[in-house]
Amino acid sequence: MRLLNCLEWTPFRAQHASVIYSFADSEIDVDAHTLRRGGQEVHVEPQVFDVLHLLVSHAGDMVSYDTLIDVVWDGRIVSDATVAARISAARAAVGDTGRTQDIIQTIARRGIKLIVPVHAHDTDPQNSPTTGVPTQTIRMTTSQDGSVLAWSSLGKGTPLLRAGHWLTHLEKDLTSSIWGPWIDRLSSRHQLVRYDPRGTGMSARDCGAISVRNGVEDMLAVADAARLERFSILASSQSAAIAFHFAARFPDRVDKIVTCGAFIQGSCVRDPASGNVMTDALAVMIKEGWGNPDSGYMRSVGTLFMPSATDGELSDILELQAASASSERAIEIRTCCAYYDEIPVLARVGVPVLVAHAINDSVHPFGQAQLIASHLPDARLLPLETTNHLMSPREAAFDVFMTALEAFLE
CATH class of the missing domain: 3.40.50.1820 (Alpha/Beta hydrolase fold, catalytic domain)
Structure with a gap:
């Protein structure tokens, strides 16, 4: 059995929230399901977007490989090569590489984490924690x-x-x-x-x-x-x-x-x-x-x-x-x-x-x-x-x- 090493997942909002995460020179619009870098939209596959979304939701914390598989692949069995390919694509999308690891850092044999500051912006005030869907850990x-x-x-x-x-x-x-x-x-x-x-x-x-x-x-x-x-x-x-x-x-x-x-x-x-x-x-x-x-x-x-x-x-x-x-x-x-x-x-x-x-x-x-x-x-x-x-x-x-x-x- 795979055990989850990342013990908490705290999304800023629930499924239909309008949230934009800004980090480095990139931003993720959760509601629109888009990634922009330097003001230009970058096309990414859905699983690559999910990898990035998970990382910004855990900004500064490690996301274990097991958690990555449970969330992005819904717990299905996938090869190490498939996981590595999605991480590599996520790095390329935000202007990082496996060699420099300026944005996405690999923790050997354990997982990955985003190492740059992240700012979350709610584009819809009605979705604030006091008036809309509650946040949860x-x-x-x-x-x-x-x-x-x-x-x-x-x-x-x-x-x-x-x-x-x-x-x-x-x-x-x-x-x-x-x-x-x-x-x-x-x-x-x-x-x-x-x-x-x-x-x-x-x-x-x-x-x-x-x-x-x-x-x-x-x-x-x-x-x-x-x-x-x-x-x-x-x-x-x-x-x-x-x-x-x-x-x-x-x-x-x-x-x-x-x-x-x-x-x-x-x-x-x-x-x-x-x-x-x-x-x-x-x-x-x-x-x-x-x-x-x-x-x-x-x-x-x-x-x-x-x-x-x-x-x-x-x-x-x-x-x-x-x-x-x-x-x-x-x-x-x-x-x-x-x-x-x-x-x-x-x-x-x-x-x-x-x-x-x-x-x-x-x-x-x-x-x-x-x-x-x-x-x-x-x-x-x-x-x-x-x-x-x-x-x-x-x-x-x-x-x-x-x-x-x-x-x-x-």
Whole structure:
């Protein structure tokens, strides 16, 4: 497994920011995706631009080769010659060479760094940290089996850890029409700690097995890295089982748990006949349509999770999912979840739990919420008037849920 040596990535803005970085006699316009040197535009290949963007985002800090591969090549296996070629092209584009290294310096066998001052200019005041998309520092930690996890913290107040679920992306979530409002609302009252599950989002794609046990170890690693002594947990969908196991194992660390769309038995356990058919069908649709938001297969998958989605919301969530994981990883996670059978752990959860669930959820039925609440020592059931497993911020149910969550966590 490759381990990331650069432990923090702090982009000046999120995906759609209008930022210009100036350094030496060059400037990078992130929004326009252009490089200028001496006032003249310089054509560079997309991966070369990404190398330069990553370097200016880390101005003065080393970017490890592993981080370079994870960000520029999305964790895919590439040869040393390919990496070297892109670095060489980046040097040439800004007027540097491998011999002089006046701008981009090589750290032998470890990585590269930009060694000239960088100035960032925001060309759109509406994107400032106080009025637009929040900035964040993305950090890395390592789980017990060596899997590398990306996490971040936003906001102030009582700590709330959002358990990693299918599928998220720490950076892209901030500008998502779905997750952006969730993050804004939660971080306005809490120190919101988020992480991408192993093998997805900005976590390293090379990871150990997907399992409930490893999910608990991952949650522990993030909580320890964020120095959370005692905190509440927000767990959606399959992450609820992980949160329950965590609370049973570490009762002194957890204050309260809020679940949304949770299930404790996977579809292949609660109804083997239809569950097996659904699991196989989803695997086929994901395999055939992943990465193409216009695919009929993927629009069917998206509509299953979010029946009342607008066209924009549907395209947004499908693009986000494709950026978060490969089709193989998505299928692996879905298959693991289909065989959850974790009812016994509920009796050992001693903290108060708010169990929120869509009444007409077509992915995991409302009966799962009733089952969970009936086996927990201290549970409150919150039915939500929606058909969406993935709840949209434009729904009345979203405000109902957030209001109940805020009151419950006070």
